Amino acid sequence: MPRRRNSYFSYLDQEALSRISGEPLLSKFSMEGSVSGHHRSPHKGASVEFAEYREYTPGEDPKRMDWKVFGRSDRYYLKEFEAETNLRCHLAIDCSASMSFGEPVNKLEYAKKLTATLAYIYLGQGDAVGLHTLQKKNQKIIPTKRNPAQVQEILQVLGPLKAKGKTNLVQSLHEIAESSRTRAFVVVISDFFEERASIKNAITHLRDRKHDVVLFQLLDKQEIEFTFDRPTRFVDLEGEGSIITEPTLIKEEYLKRLEEHSMAINEHCLECEASFNRVSTTQSISETLNSFSSHRRGISS
Amino acid sequence: MSFLQPIALWGLLLALTPLIIHLLNLLRHRSQPWAATRFLLQARKSSSRLSKIKRWLTLLMRILALGCLCFVIARPMIGGNSFLSLSSNSPELLVLILDRSASMDTGANSNLKSKRERALEIFEQFVEPWPESKIALVESVYEEPFFLSEIQSLKDSNFELFTGRTDTSSSLAGTLLKTLEWMIKTQVGPAEILLASDMQRSNWGENKSSNQFLRIDKILEQKKDLWTLKVIPLNSKSSYDISLRVTKIARTDESIKPSLTLKQSKPANPLNSVHIQKCLNGENENLNLKISSDYTKLHTTFNLKQQPEKGWGSIKLNNNFNKSDGHYYFTYRKNSISKVGVLTSNPVIENVLRSAAQNSDGKLAELLTLQNIDYKNTIQKRVIIQQGTVTKPISDALDEFVKQGGTLVLFPSEKKGSGNYSFFNWQELEERNEDQTFTIQNWSKEDGVLKNFADGTSIGLNYLSILKRMIPNQGEALAYYDDGKAFLTKFTHGNGLIYAFSTLPIDSWSSLKDGYILVPSIQRIMLESTSVMDSSNDLICGSEETKGIFEYNCIDRPDEKKPTLHAGIYKIDGKLIAINRPLEELDNEIFTLSDLNSKLPDSPPLEELNENETSTFKRSEIWTSFLYLCLTLLLIESFLGIPRQSKKKQMKNV
Numbered sequence: 034m035p036r037r038r039n040s041y042f043s044y045l046d047q048e049a050l051s052r053i054s055g056e057p058l059l060s061k062f063s064m065e066g067s068v069s070g071h072h073r074s075p076h077k078g079a080s081v082e083f084a085e086y087r088e089y090t091p092g093e094d095p096k097r098m099d100w101k102v103f104g105r106s107d108r109y110y111l112k113e114f115e116a117e118t119n120l121r122c123h124l125a126i127d128c129s130a131s132m133s134f135g136e137p138v139n140k141l142e143y144a145k146k147l148t149a150t151l152a153y154i155y156l157g158q159g160d161a162v163g164l165h166t167l168q169k170k171n172q173k174i175i176p177t178k179r180n181p182a183q184v185q186e187i188l189q190v191l192g193p194l195k196a197k198g199k200t201n202l203v204q205s206l207h208e209i210a211e212s213s214r215t216r217a218f219v220v221v222i223s224d225f226f227e228e229r230a231s232i233k234n235a236i237t238h239l240r241d242r243k244h245d246v247v248l249f250q251l252l253d254k255q256e257i258e259f260t261f262d263r264p265t266r267f268v269d270l271e272g273e274g275s276i277i278t279e280p281t282l283i284k285e286e287y288l289k290r291l292e293e294h295s296m297a298i299n300e301h302c303l304e305c306e307a308s309f310n311r312v313s314t315t316q317s318i319s320e321t322l323n324s325f326s327s328h329r330r331g332i333s334s
Numbered sequence: 335m336s337f338l339q340p341i342a343l344w345g346l347l348l349a350l351t352p353l354i355i356h357l358l359n360l361l362r363h364r365s366q367p368w369a370a371t372r373f374l375l376q377a378r379k380s381s382s383r384l385s386k387i388k389r390w391l392t393l394l395m396r397i398l399a400l401g402c403l404c405f406v407i408a409r410p411m412i413g414g415n416s417f418l419s420l421s422s423n424s425p426e427l428l429v430l431i432l433d434r435s436a437s438m439d440t441g442a443n444s445n446l447k448s449k450r451e452r453a454l455e456i457f458e459q460f461v462e463p464w465p466e467s468k469i470a471l472v473e474s475v476y477e478e479p480f481f482l483s484e485i486q487s488l489k490d491s492n493f494e495l496f497t498g499r500t501d502t503s504s505s506l507a508g509t510l511l512k513t514l515e516w517m518i519k520t521q522v523g524p525a526e527i528l529l530a531s532d533m534q535r536s537n538w539g540e541n542k543s544s545n546q547f548l549r550i551d552k553i554l555e556q557k558k559d560l561w562t563l564k565v566i567p568l569n570s571k572s573s574y575d576i577s578l579r580v581t582k583i584a585r586t587d588e589s590i591k592p593s594l595t596l597k598q599s600k601p602a603n604p605l606n607s608v609h610i611q612k613c614l615n616g617e618n619e620n621l622n623l624k625i626s627s628d629y630t631k632l633h634t635t636f637n638l639k640q641q642p643e644k645g646w647g648s649i650k651l652n653n654n655f656n657k658s659d660g661h662y663y664f665t666y667r668k669n670s671i672s673k674v675g676v677l678t679s680n681p682v683i684e685n686v687l688r689s690a691a692q693n694s695d696g697k698l699a700e701l702l703t704l705q706n707i708d709y710k711n712t713i714q715k716r717v718i719i720q721q722g723t724v725t726k727p728i729s730d731a732l733d734e735f736v737k738q739g740g741t742l743v744l745f746p747s748e749k750k751g752s753g754n755y756s757f758f759n760w761q762e763l764e765e766r767n768e769d770q771t772f773t774i775q776n777w778s779k780e781d782g783v784l785k786n787f788a789d790g791t792s793i794g795l796n797y798l799s800i801l802k803r804m805i806p807n808q809g810e811a812l813a814y815y816d817d818g819k820a821f822l823t824k825f826t827h828g829n830g831l832i833y834a835f836s837t838l839p840i841d842s843w844s845s846l847k848d849g850y851i852l853v854p855s856i857q858r859i860m861l862e863s864t865s866v867m868d869s870s871n872d873l874i875c876g877s878e879e880t881k882g883i884f885e886y887n888c889i890d891r892p893d894e895k896k897p898t899l900h901a902g903i904y905k906i907d908g909k910l911i912a913i914n915r916p917l918e919e920l921d922n923e924i925f926t927l928s929d930l931n932s933k934l935p936d937s938p939p940l941e942e943l944n945e946n947e948t949s950t951f952k953r954s955e956i957w958t959s960f961l962y963l964c965l966t967l968l969l970i971e972s973f974l975g976i977p978r979q980s981k982k983k984q985m986k987n988v
Contacts, residue, residue, distance in 0.1 A: 130369075131369035131370075132369075133369075134367065134368065134369035140369075224369060224370075226369060226370055226372060226373075253369075256369065256370050261366070263359055263362075263363070263364070264359050264360045264362070264363035264364075265363055265364055265365070265366045266363050266364070266365045266366065267366050267367075267368035267371060267374055268365060268366065268367050268368060269368060269369075269371035270367050270368065270369050270371075271369075271371075273371055273372075274371075275365075276371070276374060276375065276378065277360075277363055278374065278378055279360070279389070282386065282389055283374065283377040283378050286376075286377035286378075287370075287373050287374055287376075287377035289377070290373040290376045290377050291370060291373045294373065
């Protein structure tokens, strides 16, 4: 659905922004940011949040010594506080032809909205946000920046983006894992119609690099329900040929296979502490992000 | 296996509908872009085999269910006992076709019961094993099938009208055909048909009924698995009987002289004499006449002197086994000999025609004028010979006369354009000279008014010399000119007859006035008109004419009430009518079973019913089996259509 340049801001879902922006979206893991932020840091810092008491070692700064504890116990203790920092958020959006499926909104359009809204939210809470378009040709990468004008740049890339060609999902995820030297927050938005094992490998690779990984699997209603009732020729959007079949004959097995695929990815994510979200494009962005946010905070949606 | 409604088997083509719809749907697939093709491929690989089997099984169940439904509607039958026959083996209908001709009342075998009564008894025994079957009776007089609520109804006196004795003949081929057509119309299923007849050849009308036999043959061949036709053997081999036949009646104004023929059937001990009762207007006279051989010809005379103008008479054989084959009835009317009038304005023609039409006493025919044509009373004037100018009153009067039953003999008018009637006309006048006269070569020599004389000599039409002629436009030609045109025509008009000559009995026209043709032909017309009128008072029992009579009063036999069924003298609308049994009922020739089978070559051979045979029926309907099968198939189809429950719970959005 092409949009005019000046209307790319409509990719920002106002309802989701008004609903989510009150509370920060936090990473599950501590992040190594360059500046102060809302996320936990592996280092101790000067925040107001108490972390622990630690015995003083000669040579350390005596200013951080807790004299009240010395008065009570005649022992030298240092009072340590949590350091809070920002994160680097890599938003990876799948632009393969399979993402062009869906009515009334195709998966790519939904993914654009979700990406733009997430970018706005994370930039708003002081995090650095970058963009990766996952496709074979003309892959575009916007490095992470904290600058609020980054939204504009991301929207300029998302706007004209079209779903075409084969996916480059797995390879791109490996590249993201490798390219980011410090811990990052990696959001992957795709339908994940790829080899299950390679996806798992990519997730494992990202997690090995200490990245907080969040997967959004976008599926259209027809893909979930498979409501065809007469013989149909299914033409593969990524040029893998076509098959004529009686949908009622294979519906059960198809749904089973799709379920198995999603379940397998989900189980793997649970194993390696990644986050998996299956999203129907009929859901609003607001609902999707609300569910994601709640889950992040440990509240069941 | 056979079917009561085989046309329903065309429905089997419809049974293929599910398959056709399935194939059409495959052909009419739509195209759908798809992202998750890998799962479709995986699903098709793993599930297609089972699903395909399931799918084809479902289709098969549907096809078989529809097929079974067609079979249910077609009402299949099987022979013998089978596991498929869930219902009892009994025919749906038992039909008795009863020959009620007069010959059925001659003694059967040596007992006193008639063949008709014996037939009813046999049928009663025959239906006993099947109390659930419907019973129908078709008798040969009315030929109307009707159902009997119970077999005992046959003994009911109210049923005497349909089972009692008659003096009729029968047309068994017609009755049988009507019965079969009625059974087809009412869609009768398995049925047993019994034909009870003495198989008198005359009752089968072999030549007249060839079309009926063809139709019967076709129907029996079509229904051979459903209907069985059997003949109850009733023809007696040693019955004794004397029958009376009146072969000829000579009539004068004062007497009636019937010629009688007595025939003795199978005379083991032939009689030497018979008692005959003559009856004239209720006065009986007994005669004892000697007879000598199988056939005896006798003459007797009824004297009409001192008898009323109109009356009746009968001749009865007293010592006779059969109640009615020794009876003969007649009516008479004195002075009923034809009266002829001549209507012409030409004196020469008048003389010739009046002379030709003189009566047996030598009295010339009466000369008529328009005023004295009593066209309403054809008894007074039986024949009118007309020639000359035709005015409208004459035309109308003659028209009415003929319609009332009179006979009209027409000659052309010698004046051009003056001889056309409202009901008849002539062609233009044709003339030839004396060297090339019109001649006649062909005419009907076997019968009619131009037939040969009793000694075989021809009437001599070929000697006739004709100079002028006007060909009649209407009627059947009785004689032809050389050029194929009609010399004399005959046609019916209303109740009467019209003869039209094409030439005049005057010298300028023809040599017809010589008389050797004119006199015999006019006399024959007079005789014919007389006999027609006399015989109008005699009817044949059971004929169509008698079936239309409702108001009557039997004079000689008060116990007999129906002119349709019983011979006798009846007074109908004040007029005496003699009703006699059909002469063919006296024929003893038997139409054997092999004769009948030869007439029905395609149908299964007919057999006689064995009197001890009570349970011949070996067929049953099996549509119920197919109904159960159909329901079972539909249940299986429904079962196959139930979706399998997935064991794993579907994953919800996390």
